[in-house]
Amino acid sequence: MTRLSFDHLTLWITAAASEHSHDLPGHVEERTGASRRAVLAALRRLTEAGWLKRSGSARRPVYGPGGLRQVARSYTLHGLQEDLPWQRDFAPHFDLPRHVERMIRHGFTELVNNAADHSGGSSVTVSLRQTPTHVQLLVSDDGIGVFDKICTAFSLEDPQHAMLELSKGRLTSSPDAHTGRGLFFSSQLADVFDIHANNTAYQRRAWESAGWRRGKALPRQGSSIYMAIALNTTRSLDAVMEAWSLAGDGIEFDQTRVQLRLLAGEGQPLDSRAQARRVGLRLTTFRRAEIDFEGVTDVGHGFTDELFRVFAKAHPQVELQPTNMTPRIAALVKSARAG
Known part of the structure; x- marks a missing residue:
């Protein structure tokens, strides 16, 4: 009999609860091959941990996403249109303040587009998690790695110099198709922003005046970019863009x-x-x-x-x-x- 992994369940139970609110036990049983008893025990544990909300009667329970939510999906990069995963697979399952939703959507589409257009990889994995205090996004591809890509495109010798150029903004290896705003503004929107690529990592914390600094790298090929935004932030997409515009209107960077x-x-x-x-x-x-x-x-x-x-x-x-x-x-x- 199949054993249910709690951590694995949290990757897809949010969407399942949204789409199968009245028949969630049967859906999980069919999807996993686990016994009815094991499924009910897992759903009870997920409810107690805050991943699910349960209402209705004992015999006819109705489930929904709880205060903890997560969706994780992988996509083939060839031909990927970054807005469709957001609209179809992610946005319907989260409950975010409007200004936070706008910022994380911006980061989501920009980072997925960067993976599709610049990484040279074949696939990307996207995970979005909501906690009672934050929304957290992780975008990982299997491509060349952002620092190696920049070093090659701009004839730089060191990933540190690549990070210097990234930190300035308006950096793109495809100027005819991109403006170089995506990664820069995504980092400015976040309270926490980490870039990992081929054993090199840099991180930015919004509350630290020092800006970018070295981080502890993940031992993997490709790029992994993580951003987290506090749900009670007063930051907004418009305000961030205006801060980097001399006219203060957010039009020019x-x-x-x-x-x-x-x-x-x-x-x-x-x-x-x-x-x-x-x-x-x-x-x-x-x-x-x-x-x-x-x-x-x-x-x-x-x-x-x-x-x-x-x-x-x-x-x-x-x-x-x-x-x-x-x-x-x-x-x-x-x-x-x-x-």
Whole structure:
């Protein structure tokens, strides 16, 4: 007789409860091959744990999704249209605040589209979970890996440099078909955002001013991207987009932030012109760039001269706004600008 795995049941019981509310025991019995007794025991346990709600009479129970909800599905990437899985397989089974639903839908469709158009893989697995406090999305593909893809497309040598470019936004290897907004804005919408790809990981926490930092990588091929949003967040899709638009209307994505700690690492100096040129890479696609020195303890004359004099004079249309500088770094920047 088939044994029922509680963890496996949670992957599909939400959708089953929505679609088979009046005959859930029979559906689970037919789907799993387990005995009626085992199924009823499992449903009782799922109800007690918050995965199901039960109403109706003892002889004619009616089930529905509980406070805990989850749907996990896998798809072939070839020809996948990212809006259809959301509309058909996920959205009907969740109960989210409207502004949160809009943000997680944005992340869902953008991340699934990225997997379909950029990963070079054959399949993607998507899991969406709702708890009493958060909604959590995990999108995993079996492709080349996001950092390797960026390094190849932009002739970069290091996944750390790929993360630097990702963090700026407007990064795409297919400019004729994409604007490079999807992954960037998905990360800004989330309270927790993790990128894992081929033994490299970076994470962002909305409550930390430091922005992106190294994480503990998952040992797998391809990309896995996780985002979580608090159900009581005051954040909204419109507000996030407006924050990166100089006009404040969310139409243009024309300002960015460059985290210099992604270039050199925590506590490491920035002292070469080559490093400064990496900072300036693609900044001409923006009108304003915050150059964030948080975590950088020292810089060299060559770095500040290349960025704040050479680049600035060559591209006067780009406003460079340095922040979080030590007194010495501020003096070097001032000297370079006066040169």
